Amino acid sequence: xxxxxxxxxxxxxxxxxxxxxxxxxxxxxxxxxxxxxxxxxxxxxxxxxxxxxxxxxxxxxxxxxxxxxxxxxxxxxxxxxxxxxxxxxxxxxxxxxxxxxxxxxxxxxxxxxxxxxxxxxxxxxxxxx
Numbered sequence: 477x478x479x480x481x482x483x484x485x486x487x488x489x490x491x492x493x494x495x496x497x498x499x500x501x502x503x504x505x506x507x508x509x510x511x512x513x514x515x516x517x518x519x520x521x522x523x524x525x526x527x528x529x530x531x532x533x534x535x536x537x538x539x540x541x542x543x544x545x546x547x548x549x550x551x552x553x554x555x556x557x558x559x560x561x562x563x564x565x566x567x568x569x570x571x572x573x574x575x576x577x578x579x580x581x582x583x584x585x586x587x588x589x590x591x592x593x594x595x596x597x598x599x600x601x602x603x604x605x
Contacts, residue, residue, distance in 0.1 A: 481517050481543070492575040494558055496602040497523035500571070503600060504529055511594060513587065514577030518544040522574060523574035525549075532569065534562065557581075563588045568596050574603040 485492075504510070510523045515533030517540055518570025525531045532551040535541055541552045555563055557577065572591045578584055590603045 481540075481575055482519050485519060490576070491527060492604045493520045493523050493600040494521065495604060496573060496575055497527075500524075500602055501527065503567045509568075510592075511564060513562075513572055513574040513591065515544055515549070515552070516540045516576070520546050520575035521549070522547075524571075524573065529571070532564070533560050557587060560586045560590055562593045562594060566593050567596045569599065569602045570596055571602070574601070576604060578603055579604045 499558070503526065504527060508529050510521065510524050510529045510531050512531060512533045515521060515535045515582055518531075518533065521531045521533065530551065531549060532542070532553070533544055534553045534555050534557070536554065536556045538554055541554055542552055544552055574587065574591070574593050580586065581587065595601060
């Protein structure tokens, strides 16, 4: 089931990665860092990695992280998004991404608070709901 996730996303017409990267493409630069909060299979991070950003990923599902590893993602952390603080230093990332994840939360404040803490001044927080 997990291995078919990307195929199902494509078949459903999900455009989260394109929607996030479109406006961000001119504001992100190679060698910058991006934290994908709820990275899943890495689908949302692919355009950013292709653009030269160093992608860090965090997800609670070991199966999803295993798919990311098979795709060549290396900076991955297993961590529940509801458990704060996130295991990253303050102002340690240039940008953060959270695609297709926020719909599962009743209270978004921990995700937004942690993102604001982790992202460097001037960085982007890209998300879809």
